[in-house]
Amino acid sequence: MKKIGGFFELELPSSHCSPAKKTPALTSGRSCLNFILQQTRPKRVYVPFFSCPLLIEPLGHNKIEFSYYGIDENLAPRLSEPLRAREYLIYINYFGIKRPAVDALVAKFGDRVIVDNAQAFFEDNTGSWGFNSARKFFGVPDGAFLYSPRKIKARFKPNTDIRVDYLVNRLIGKQSLAYKQFLRAEREVRLKLRGISEISAGILKTVNFKEVADRRRKNFLFLHQRLRKLNNFSFTLPVKSVPLCYPFFPQKAINKKILHKSGIFVPTYWKMPKTIRLPEFEAAFIRGLLPLPIDQRYGISEMAFMAGKIRRLLT
Numbered sequence: 001m002k003k004i005g006g007f008f009e010l011e012l013p014s015s016h017c018s019p020a021k022k023t024p025a026l027t028s029g030r031s032c033l034n035f036i037l038q039q040t041r042p043k044r045v046y047v048p049f050f051s052c053p054l055l056i057e058p059l060g061h062n063k064i065e066f067s068y069y070g071i072d073e074n075l076a077p078r079l080s081e082p083l084r085a086r087e088y089l090i091y092i093n094y095f096g097i098k099r100p101a102v103d104a105l106v107a108k109f110g111d112r113v114i115v116d117n118a119q120a121f122f123e124d125n126t127g128s129w130g131f132n133s134a135r136k137f138f139g140v141p142d143g144a145f146l147y148s149p150r151k152i153k154a155r156f157k158p159n160t161d162i163r164v165d166y167l168v169n170r171l172i173g174k175q176s177l178a179y180k181q182f183l184r185a186e187r188e189v190r191l192k193l194r195g196i197s198e199i200s201a202g203i204l205k206t207v208n209f210k211e212v213a214d215r216r217r218k219n220f221l222f223l224h225q226r227l228r229k230l231n232n233f234s235f236t237l238p239v240k241s242v243p244l245c246y247p248f249f250p251q252k253a254i255n256k257k258i259l260h261k262s263g264i265f266v267p268t269y270w271k272m273p274k275t276i277r278l279p280e281f282e283a284a285f286i287r288g289l290l291p292l293p294i295d296q297r298y299g300i301s302e303m304a305f306m307a308g309k310i311r312r313l314l315t
Helices: 029-040 053-061 099-112 165-171 175-187 198-204 209-230 256-261 280-288 300-314
Strands: 044-048 065-071 087-092 113-117 129-132 144-147 245-248 290-293
Touching: 029 053, 029 113, 029 129, 029 144, 044 053, 053 065, 065 280, 087 099, 099 113, 165 175, 209 245, 209 300, 256 300, 290 300
Parallel strands: 044 065, 044 087, 087 113, 113 129
Antiparallel strands: 129 144, 245 290
16 A cells, blocks of 8 residues: 655656557566567577667577678668578667668568667557667656567566666756766666656656657758758658657768767767677768757757758868
């Protein structure tokens, strides 16, 4: 029974709801993948070279063999042979703009495709296995929604092993401290099958998802208008897709430290271990890619400033 009286806990509203409310919510994408692997028990899983190195952690945890595969300039898989029995393929919805590629793979391989929608929170169920990540789109300490091709009868205890210090310190302007705390929190993400924390679930109930989606798309399209002629990566933003970032692949490399000095912080997708020999395209893409921020915290003025800075560096 809930304790009665005493001091107040963090006030969280009970209105609104998540766009993925009909699917189970776990702590992270990795915990979702851990659950998927336990349900499907693949013999082998194919993973793209261009992926977060931590993606293979659930595979090792479940003692499942895996092989890397390459992608082409459209970020579509280069598969040398079809999937065999009990073989699965993980495909990443890169930058939240590759839903057509996802649909094509699911049409070909069915529920043996595991869709990593960590960069595409707003995508709905693909008809196969998959998961997203609330942490990459919103200021929450945990949260990822699990999708499946069938009904799942599973209950998960809410996650209580979370950190919110970096979220608070970023909010009040302690950027340097917040970043160190953020890195520590990322290292502490676990594979345990736990449900989303009450804090994250409560925060997500306050989000106006339509406004977030509209702002992200508007920012994305503004940058594309300003930078498309300088972008070596060709793509189309699907009508209903809500991107994570603007994938800018300039003809000439830009030192991210220069952008950092201007207050523009751009991550790297992804730093692979030196023991893995990357195909030529992936190696070049990782070196030159600038995933430019377009999230709901910013508007056209910030996009114009960022585009102007980049254009001056390239022209």
